[in-house]
Amino acid sequence: MSDDRATTSDDDRATTRRQLLRAAVNGGVATGIAALSPIDDVLAAGDDAVTITYAYAREDPADPATLRPRTKTVPGDWYRAVTGAFDVHDRLVDADVPGLLGSAVVPGSYDAPMASIAVDVLPDAESVLTDGLHELLRSVEFVTTVVEGLDPPGDTDASDETIEYVDQLPLPDVPGGVPCGHADSLGTLSPSLFDESGRRYFVTSNHLFGQTDGADETSEGSSEGDGSDESLLVYVDEKSERTAGRVADQFPKQDFVLARPTDELRPTNAVAAPGPSTVAGQFTRIGLADLAARGEPLRKVGARTGYTEGQIHGVDGVTCYAGDRCRRGQLRWGSESTFDDGDSGSVNFRPDPERPDEWVLVGGLNNARTWWPGQNFTWGTAAYQMTAVNGVHF
Amino acid sequence: MAGDDGAARGLVGFLAANRRRVLVDVLAIAVWVVLLLGVVTRLGWPRWVYYPLAFAGAVAYTFAVGSWRRPGEGE
Numbered sequence: 001m002s003d004d005r006a007t008t009s010d011d012d013r014a015t016t017r018r019q020l021l022r023a024a025v026n027g028g029v030a031t032g033i034a035a036l037s038p039i040d041d042v043l044a045a046g047d048d049a050v051t052i053t054y055a056y057a058r059e060d061p062a063d064p065a066t067l068r069p070r071t072k073t074v075p076g077d078w079y080r081a082v083t084g085a086f087d088v089h090d091r092l093v094d095a096d097v098p099g100l101l102g103s104a105v106v107p108g109s110y111d112a113p114m115a116s117i118a119v120d121v122l123p124d125a126e127s128v129l130t131d132g133l134h135e136l137l138r139s140v141e142f143v144t145t146v147v148e149g150l151d152p153p154g155d156t157d158a159s160d161e162t163i164e165y166v167d168q169l170p171l172p173d174v175p176g177g178v179p180c181g182h183a184d185s186l187g188t189l190s191p192s193l194f195d196e197s198g199r200r201y202f203v204t205s206n207h208l209f210g211q212t213d214g215a216d217e218t219s220e221g222s223s224e225g226d227g228s229d230e231s232l233l234v235y236v237d238e239k240s241e242r243t244a245g246r247v248a249d250q251f252p253k254q255d256f257v258l259a260r261p262t263d264e265l266r267p268t269n270a271v272a273a274p275g276p277s278t279v280a281g282q283f284t285r286i287g288l289a290d291l292a293a294r295g296e297p298l299r300k301v302g303a304r305t306g307y308t309e310g311q312i313h314g315v316d317g318v319t320c321y322a323g324d325r326c327r328r329g330q331l332r333w334g335s336e337s338t339f340d341d342g343d344s345g346s347v348n349f350r351p352d353p354e355r356p357d358e359w360v361l362v363g364g365l366n367n368a369r370t371w372w373p374g375q376n377f378t379w380g381t382a383a384y385q386m387t388a389v390n391g392v393h394f
Numbered sequence: 395m396a397g398d399d400g401a402a403r404g405l406v407g408f409l410a411a412n413r414r415r416v417l418v419d420v421l422a423i424a425v426w427v428v429l430l431l432g433v434v435t436r437l438g439w440p441r442w443v444y445y446p447l448a449f450a451g452a453v454a455y456t457f458a459v460g461s462w463r464r465p466g467e468g469e
Binding site for chain 1: 415419420423424426427428430431444445448449450451452453455456457460
């Protein structure tokens with residue numbers, strides 16, 4: 001204690017050294033604890049991957065007994081948003097709101113997972129409907145489109161338009177995309193559908209057979225319609241047409257017919273398209289939503305507009321545009337130029353991710369397109385809806 | 395400088411003098427890191443923010459509470 005000042009100065013320096021040492025040790029301890037803490041697990045919990053069944057496909061495309069689910073993982077928040085929107089949309093459809101012309105779930109992308117619901121209404125119903133929708137759709141964003149002037153589609157004079165014949169048909173096998181018809185009507189053949197027992201059918205749109213939406217539908221799926229036992233013709237080229245089969249079942253609500261093949265020609269699980277063409281199976285509802293989320297386009301081959309591509313605009317939709325009946329399980333995609341009269345009965349499809357060079361998976365039928373101003377898409381019954389309601393699959 | 399034996403004895407003495415401080419530090423830092431984990435995950439901050447913040451918080455805390463004491467220096 002003789003030299004007070006010097007001692008204090010030494011003490012100060014020693015204190016500072018110990019202070020720094022303590023800070024360094026504590027910082028090290030903090031980093032160590034941080035490194036040991038389960039931050040990866042906690043962060044991952046908000047961003048968990050969910051496994052979905054995106055399709056049902058056959059391991060051997062020709063053998064319906066080999067149908068298997070196809071799975072993949074998607075971001076959890078995206079999955080919850082889109083399935084939540086499906087639930088809300090189901091409630092909307094069940095509420096049977098008058099003035100509602102159509103609606104569909106619009107999935108978000110992986111980066112912006114919020115899903116929304118597109119709603120099309122008549123002008124006079126808009127204000128009433130919008131209030132009701134706010135109540136019903138509280139949890140989901142929705143986009144309203146007012147549809148004005150929804151006149152019945154004019155009869156287009158189809159006779160002077162060209163038909164897209166398929167080159168080099170592998171007869172007697174007839175793939176989807178081939179022009180077909182009945183009497184004066186032109187349509188497009190789908191790839192073959194399998195029923196529950198694995199039997200194959202020729203398929204096209206039901207509205208070719210003249211049964212309108214107003215027809216009696218008390219016996220859904222029965223063969224009491226106008227077109228029962230009518231023959232389904234396929235147009236091979238300008239000069240020749242062949243009878244492919246006879247109509248066995250009509251499904252006006254899903255807008256397709258099953259025709260039992262004659263002995264002459266065989267329905268084939270293929271599409272007459274450039275690129276991969278063997279149909280291995282079909283997408284599920286969530287599988288189509290996943291395609292929409294990733295902006296993956298669909299393709300189509302039709303008797304009128306040939307080969308076209310387009311993006312998905314809405315999944316699991318309802319359409320009440322034509323007639324007084326609403327159709328469920330409708331896929332909205334493409335544009336008005338994707339589809340025209342005569343393409344009815346064609347399917348939308350895209351390459352199978354497991355065999356993209358050879359196989360395709362089907363999204364659903366193409367039955368109609370918008371003909372009024374303000375909207376621009378093609379729609380049709382999705383394959384999963386045909387499986388759920390009618391028990392058939394691509 | 396003291397030999398190994400002296401250094402070891404010094405360390406033991408040092409730890410004995412600062413036992414409570416070391417324990418309190420570890421507890422305080424553990425609480426800090428857990429809180430930080432909650433905040434970072436709740437606010438969705440990027441992960442690289444987490445480690446520097448844990449370190450900086452511990453250093454700031456140390457300067458707030460002061461230094462270790464030498465053996466015999468008293469509380």
